[in-house]
Structures are given as structure tokens and as C-alpha cells.
Amino acid sequence: MPFECPQDVANDYESLLTNTNIVDYDVIIYAGNNNREIYAHSFVLRTRSQYFRTEFSNGSFNRENGNFIFNLPNITPQLFNMILRFIYCGKIDLDQLLAGSDILNLLIAVNEINIQRLIDYIQEYLIKNKDDYVQQNSIEILEKIHQNNAFIVLQNICIKKICEDPQRLLNSSNFNSLSTSLLALLFNRDDLPLDEIVIWDNLIRWCRAQHSSIPQDPTQWNNDNITNMERTIHRFIPLIRFCHISPENFATRVFPFREILPNNLVNNMIQFNMTKNQQFNNDRRPPRCYIDSVIIDRNHIAVFANWIYRKDNSIYQKSLLQMTMKFFKSSKNNYLTFNACSKKKKY
Structure with a gap:
């Protein structure tokens, strides 16, 4: 029967790390901004770490007094010592x-x-x-x-x-300084349960924060102001579901910024809001809705809404979608719970 002592091996390697008198080190790692010296052994790093094995192969080090020198300014000495201990003996204590x-x-x-x-x-x-x-x-x-x-x-x-809790995002003190990529990631979510006009208003708030010298009133913008704002908002336009913004809100809170929107989008939304003709609406996405269920997803909700309201198209008013969600939700035991309404819709 094979006999193994993995713990003894781990303990020996840990002793090798903590007691440099046993075997002389040949690696010096400068960690953190204060360039604190941390000592290690090249044969361990080559054997136990793909990162250092690659660094040695690529010659990504300096030599000084026979030692290999590495610089890791982004990692504090405390954290690197924890990482180094894991490399040596596979142990870490968080x-x-x-x-x-x-x-x-x-x-x-x-x-x-x-x-x-x-x-x-x-x-x-x-x-x-x-x-x-x-x-x-x-x-x-x-x-x-x-x-x-x-x-x-x-x-x-x-x-x-x-x-x-999407208010966590909007009320964050860091909202105006969020990166473009992160804000786009969040505003692209189907499950971010905010009214579309709220998303639009806060997008404008964020764009203005990127150009603090631009006047608040868009009617006061010059050509440079328009160009700068248009470039900033350009990436976000496809993320906004304008068809789910009411005609009143579109007229008072979106239309004033028409100079930074594509002309065809503005024209189509004006005609759509006037006629409700779907040929003027190229956006078939449903309203955003957070679904906390392990049984159903957004596709199910769309089907249920069609069944209940006998609709054939894929555009739903937000009130219908929210009403449908009252019927279906997942309980803590992952069973589907049905909540009956006190009133029935007559057809």
C-alpha cells in the first residue's frame, strides 16, 4: 500500500520560505510602492507558479549580485506574502x-x-x-x-x-465617475427594473458630468457642445428602449436633446407616439423587469402576457408585465407560487 506524507512536504516547503538560513534565496521581489524586499527561491517559483515560470522563460527580470529581481508595485507586501505562502505550501488563511x-x-x-x-x-x-x-x-x-x-x-x-435595488446605482456617490463600460453593462440589462425615462434622465446626468463646462440647458449648446455630448452618449443610444417612454415624457425630457440623437430615431418615435403604429418602432424589446425565480424567465413572462391579454405582438406595456409578475414568482422553497387576483378581466 502506498504511503504518502503530503502534509510533511507542505510543512518543509513552508519552513524553506520562512527560514532563509536553510537554503540561500536567489530571488528578490520588490512588492508595493515602498519596494519592500521579499526573498524566495527560483526553483520553487519555477516549479509551483506558471506566472513565474513564464517570467523566467521570457527573461522578465533583472539580475543583481547573482539574484533574480522582480518588481510587483501593484501588490502590497502583506498580500504578496500570503500569495507566496500559497505557492510554497498550498496554504492560505483569509x-x-x-x-x-x-x-x-x-x-x-x-x-x-x-x-x-x-x-x-x-x-x-x-x-x-x-x-x-x-x-x-x-x-x-x-x-x-x-x-x-x-x-x-x-x-x-x-x-x-x-x-x-437599482437605487443603489443611481444614488451612488460614484455614479457620475463610473466608467463608460460599466454604465453600458448595467444599462444594457433586461433585469434592471427602472423606468426607461429614469434611465434616460440619469444617462443625461452622467453625460453632463463628463462635460461639466457645458450649459445645463440644451438650447444653449453650441456646435462643440453638441459634438462632445453626441460622442459621449453615442454608445448608449442602442441601450435605451425609447418605445417604453411615454409620449409626454418623450416630448418633455427626450426631445429637447434631439440634437444629440439620430434623426431617424427621433422621427420614428414621434410617429410611433402619435399613431402607435408598430412599423415606426424597430425596438421589440419588452420593458425591463427583475425576475427572482428559478423556474421562469423573461421568455416565459412574454408568453404568459400573450396568453392572458391575447396579444400577438411582442411589445407590452409595463403595467401588463408587472401585473403578470404578480401571478408568478418563486418561493424560498423554489416552488412556483400562484397569487390569485380579486378581479378577473372580462373579454
């Missing part, structure tokens, strides 16, 4: 990091070093053990991680929390 922000920074640092197993573990730990931090800082977390697919699990959790 409980020593009390703040959720420290764990998030560790996650980003681990991604830089490209340790996928640790990325998955830290995401799971952060979600399960620092839920309050994720809940309160979901927007700030997304700003840091939304463009990296390695953090997709944490991204989805943050997006879910924002969609559950």
Missing part, C-alpha cells in the same frame, strides 16, 4: 484579512499572478463570508472587476444585488 476590501485586493493580486485555483476560492470566500461588504460596495467592486472574465462569479453576484 481570516487574517478582516476587511472585505483587503480580500478584494488579494483577489485582484492573485489574478495578476494567475493562480486560478486561488481566484475561485477567494471569490467564494468573499461572497459567503463578506456578504455585507459585497452588498454595500457592489458598484465599487464591479468598477474594479467588470472587464475581467476571471471574476465572473463575483461580477454576477454584484449585478444581481444592483438589480435587486
Whole structure:
């Protein structure tokens, strides 16, 4: 019968890391802005870390007094020591990091070093053990991680929390400074349950914040103002579902900004609002709606709405969609709950 002592091996490697008198180090890593020296052994880094193996192969280091020199200014010494311990002996203790922000920074640092197993573990730990931090800082977390697919699990959790309470987004002190890519990601969501005119108003607020010198009154804009605002808002125009903005709101809150909108869009929406003829509406997306169910999704809701209201087209008034949602929702036990209405629609 084979006999293994993996724990003894791990302990020996940990001793090698913590006691440099046993075997002389040949790697110096300068971590953080203060360039604190951290010592390591090249044979361990080559063997245990794909990141360092690649760095050694590419010659991405300096040599000084026979030592390999690496610079990691984006990772604090505390966090890198935790990563290095994991590289040496496969151990890490996240409980020593009390703040959720420290764990998030560790996650980003681990991604830089490209340790996928640790990325998955830290995401799971952060979600399960620092839920309050994720809940309160979901927007700030997304700003840091939304463009990296390695953090997709944490991204989805943050997006879910924002969609559950979209005022968290609009009331954020960081709203006006959000990146274009993050705002586009959120405003493109089907499950962001905000009135379309509210999304439009806040999009204009964000665009104005990017050009603080432009007058608030669009009738006072000169050609340069119009050009700058048009370039800023251009990416977001396809994300706005103008067909779900009431004619009154379109006339008073969208039309004043017609100079930065495509002419065909403005003309089509004017004709659509006047006639309700679907030939003037190229946008067949339903209203946004957050569905907290493990049984049904937006496609089911569309079908149910057609059945109930005997509609053939795919455009629904928001009130109908919300009314349909009262019928179907998932309970905590993942069973479908049916809520009967006191009044029945007569046909």
C-alpha cells in the first residue's frame, strides 16, 4: 500500500520560505510602492507558479549580485506574502484579512499572478463570508472587476444585488465617475427594473458630468457642445428602449436633446407616439423587469402576457408585465407560487 506524507512536504516547503538560513534565496521581489524586499527561491517559483515560470522563460527580470529581481508595485507586501505562502505550501488563511476590501485586493493580486485555483476560492470566500461588504460596495467592486472574465462569479453576484435595488446605482456617490463600460453593462440589462425615462434622465446626468463646462440647458449648446455630448452618449443610444417612454415624457425630457440623437430615431418615435403604429418602432424589446425565480424567465413572462391579454405582438406595456409578475414568482422553497387576483378581466 502506498504511503504518502503530503502534509510533511507542505510543512518543509513552508519552513524553506520562512527560514532563509536553510537554503540561500536567489530571488528578490520588490512588492508595493515602498519596494519592500521579499526573498524566495527560483526553483520553487519555477516549479509551483506558471506566472513565474513564464517570467523566467521570457527573461522578465533583472539580475543583481547573482539574484533574480522582480518588481510587483501593484501588490502590497502583506498580500504578496500570503500569495507566496500559497505557492510554497498550498496554504492560505483569509481570516487574517478582516476587511472585505483587503480580500478584494488579494483577489485582484492573485489574478495578476494567475493562480486560478486561488481566484475561485477567494471569490467564494468573499461572497459567503463578506456578504455585507459585497452588498454595500457592489458598484465599487464591479468598477474594479467588470472587464475581467476571471471574476465572473463575483461580477454576477454584484449585478444581481444592483438589480435587486437599482437605487443603489443611481444614488451612488460614484455614479457620475463610473466608467463608460460599466454604465453600458448595467444599462444594457433586461433585469434592471427602472423606468426607461429614469434611465434616460440619469444617462443625461452622467453625460453632463463628463462635460461639466457645458450649459445645463440644451438650447444653449453650441456646435462643440453638441459634438462632445453626441460622442459621449453615442454608445448608449442602442441601450435605451425609447418605445417604453411615454409620449409626454418623450416630448418633455427626450426631445429637447434631439440634437444629440439620430434623426431617424427621433422621427420614428414621434410617429410611433402619435399613431402607435408598430412599423415606426424597430425596438421589440419588452420593458425591463427583475425576475427572482428559478423556474421562469423573461421568455416565459412574454408568453404568459400573450396568453392572458391575447396579444400577438411582442411589445407590452409595463403595467401588463408587472401585473403578470404578480401571478408568478418563486418561493424560498423554489416552488412556483400562484397569487390569485380579486378581479378577473372580462373579454
